[in-house]
Amino acid sequence: MDGKSAAEVRRAAAFRVALREFARESEHAARKARLTPQRYLLLLLVKGAEDGTERATISELCSRLHLAQSTVTELVNRAVEVGLVRRRTSANDGRVVYVELTDEGDRRFSEAFEALAGERRALRKVVTKLGG
Amino acid sequence: MDGKSAAEVRRAAAFRVALREFARESEHAARKARLTPQRYLLLLLVKGAEDGTERATISELCSRLHLAQSTVTELVNRAVEVGLVRRRTSANDGRVVYVELTDEGDRRFSEAFEALAGERRALRKVVTKLGG
DSSP states (O other): OOHHHHHHHHHHHHHHHHHHHHHHHHHHHHHHTTOOHHHHHHHHHHHTOTTSSSEEOHHHHHHHHTOOHHHHHHHHHHHHHTTSEEEEEOSSOTTOEEEEEOHHHHHHHHHHHHHTHHHHHHHHHHHHTOOO | OOHHHHHHHHHHHHHHHHHHHHHHHHHHHHHHTTOOHHHHHHHHHHHTOTTSSSEEOHHHHHHHHTOOHHHHHHHHHHHHHTTSEEEEEOSSOTTOEEEEEOHHHHHHHHHHHHHTHHHHHHHHHHHHTOOO
């Protein structure tokens, strides 16, 4: 392994260390907002829908998370039960059902999300130096 | 949440999606080189030691991984048993023991590491756009 590759390995190692730190802090922020890491991720993907609508179908969530329909459905069902999200039928197409955040879900998501601003900055700093 | 924050949430969601993709590909590359994800991480942190020596003490590994001494010791012991790393006493200080890669460990680490070059590039691209 030449000098260039060795530096790349060091950057990749530093990146993994930063990633683990980010995961730890992220879990901590979620739990402080009384969210499991999995529910925080669900709220993030609904709120951060690619098209800016702040809502997502089960299929969209399955595709982005690479999870089975049954897994995502169960995750959404439990989040509905505890009042974090609700289902809403599309006004344009009665066959399409969206998941969206409730006010309570939005409040708790925002609390965790804002607490992580510094961590996102720190991680971005490490990754921009990541060799590839 | 204002427009700026909404865009930040979308970027953070895209980042989480990319991170999960990276973790999946990383595990796949490790397994192809007959390494568990945990052993790949161990080899990466030894090879990518911050000081460029390509070796690390158990305490250094504990500190970077935020893992207990017993956990890291066990991980290293198992990696020694399967011939991926070896322990070597410091030439300067007989109380200091380093972990370093064996030729076999180096070969398998490099195989997985090189397979992930494209993934590191892709992830870096997403994170540089990450708001925060």
